[in-house]
Amino acid sequence: EAGVTQSPTHLIKTRGQQATLRCSPISGHTSVYWYQQALGLGLQFLLWYDEGEERNRGNFPPRFSGRQFPNYSSELNVNALELEDSALYLCASSSTSGFNEQFFGPGTRLTVL
Amino acid sequence: EDKVVQSPLSLVVHEGDTVTLNCSYEVTNFRSLLWYKQEKKAPTFLFMLTSSGIEKKSGRLSSILDKKELFSILNITATQTGDSAIYLCLISYNTDKLIFGTGTRLQVFP
Numbered sequence: 001e002a003g004v005t006q007s008p009t010h011l012i013k014t015r016g017q018q019a020t021l022r023c024s025p026i027s028g029h030t031s032v033y034w035y036q037q038a039l040g041l042g043l044q045f046l047l048w049y050d051e052g053e054e055r056n057r058g059n060f061p062p063r064f065s066g067r068q069f070p071n072y073s074s075e076l077n078v079n080a081l082e083l084e085d086s087a088l089y090l091c092a093s094s095s096t097s098g099f100n101e102q103f104f105g106p107g108t109r110l111t112v113l
Numbered sequence: 114e115d116k117v118v119q120s121p122l123s124l125v126v127h128e129g130d131t132v133t134l135n136c137s138y139e140v141t142n143f144r145s146l147l148w149y150k151q152e153k154k155a156p157t158f159l160f161m162l163t164s165s166g167i168e169k170k171s172g173r174l175s176s177i178l179d180k181k182e183l184f185s186i187l188n189i190t191a192t193q194t195g196d197s198a199i200y201l202c203l204i205s206y207n208t209d210k211l212i213f214g215t216g217t218r219l220q221v222f223p
Contacts, residue, residue, distance in 0.1 A: 043156075
């Protein structure tokens with residue numbers, strides 16, 4: 001069974017640009033979670049989608065947004081990139097909302113120059 | 114304010130030692146606590162705890178939750194160099210909130 005996949009593996013952007021990160025959950029999983037892990041910081045919860053709807057978001061500005069598609073894959077969009085957005089972005093999926101084991105993808109390393 | 118604190122922040126031991134990692138939390142309407150191991154990128158699942166006092170065990174790793182004192186411990190016995198990683202706890206609470214602890218970095222030397 002394929003695990004959670006994310007693309008791209010690495011992404012380099014300049015300040016002010018937009019970045020789009022993609023995540024495909026494990027087949028049969030309906031919940032997708034996005035986390036940011038900046039250097040020296042822990043995993044910060046970003047967004048949670050379930051059945052196509054945003055269930056909750058962490059303490060991030062509105063320029064962090066996303067969506068979940070009918071096939072349960074998800075996109076994370078970061079607008080007006082800032083240097084401090086440089087981080088590893090991890091996506092996870094679970095079979096039911098929230099309180100079960102989350103399986104993580106390999107992450108996308110975003111570098112903002 | 115809801116928070117999750119892990120201790121110690123960092124731990125250096127020799128192979129064969131036993132370590133105890135702590136995850137303390139202050140959240141409203143606790144639902145579950147999950148332990149993860151993060152070596153390079155993707156955290157891998159270790160345990161999920163919802164009930165107090167019931168030990169979960171997998172090989173040399175075990176974990177228990179104390180909902181009265183609001184903490185969980187993760188024990189690793191007979192540590193090996195492959196146990197070197199960051200250990201994270203994730204708390205789910207209220208109906209739809211999630212928060213990770215800051216993690217404990219464990220380094221095991223031969």
